[in-house]
Amino acid sequence: MNLRRADAPPGLVAEGDQVVDLDDQLAALTALRDEGLIGALGLSHVSADQLRHALPAGIVCVQNAYSLVDRSSEAVLDLCREHDVAWVPYFPLGGAFPGQTHVTSLPAVQQVAARLGATPSQVGLAWVLARSPRAMVIPGTRSVGHLEENVAAGSVSLSAEDLATLDA
């Protein structure tokens, strides 16, 4: 089960009596886990400080926004790597809301995709997978064709040259 914090946008931001201390939430959720009512505990939309604070509760995965167009959670990802926590980012392609920049629009992504004979979405997802040995991707789609393409991204291997192009 993922605890999604509501400290900051996007989405609802907790106000007034909706604001609940992280320690209180962790206490309630670890009690449910200890009773066997939930299998394991993950966090979503958290800062590195919050994750560090929560790690002793036994956090197994983190779901923050992360992609080639949003690397604001690098410090959270570093902590996940260090503590062998699974990295399951949301918006791995940049999201679907109006105004969000899609990973496929980046010239570097298109360049690497052409070099590999892959699609730009596959390159964007392969990049996320390359960022941690415990990374998983959860791209959203309304299309079976895109779903099949995204599943096949697991077979796209990025070279050091590809990664350098994407990181430039």
Ligand SMILES: NC(=O)c1ccc[n+]([C@@H]2O[C@H](COP(=O)([O-])OP(=O)(O)OC[C@H]3O[C@@H](n4cnc5c(N)ncnc54)[C@H](OP(=O)(O)O)[C@@H]3O)[C@@H](O)[C@H]2O)c1
């Ligand atoms: N924890 C949280 O707070 C949180 C917040 C937001 C989202 N999420 C979760 O994160 C997951 C992903 O979020 P998301 O769907 O909003 O963002 P996303 O996966 O980054 O982007 C989805 C967008 O990419 C397009 N797309 C997908 N595959 C494509 C492909 N192969 N080629 C071209 N375009 C492609 C989709 O269009 P088509 O439909 O046309 O394919 C859609 O517009 C979802 O499971 C969502 O529930 C979690």
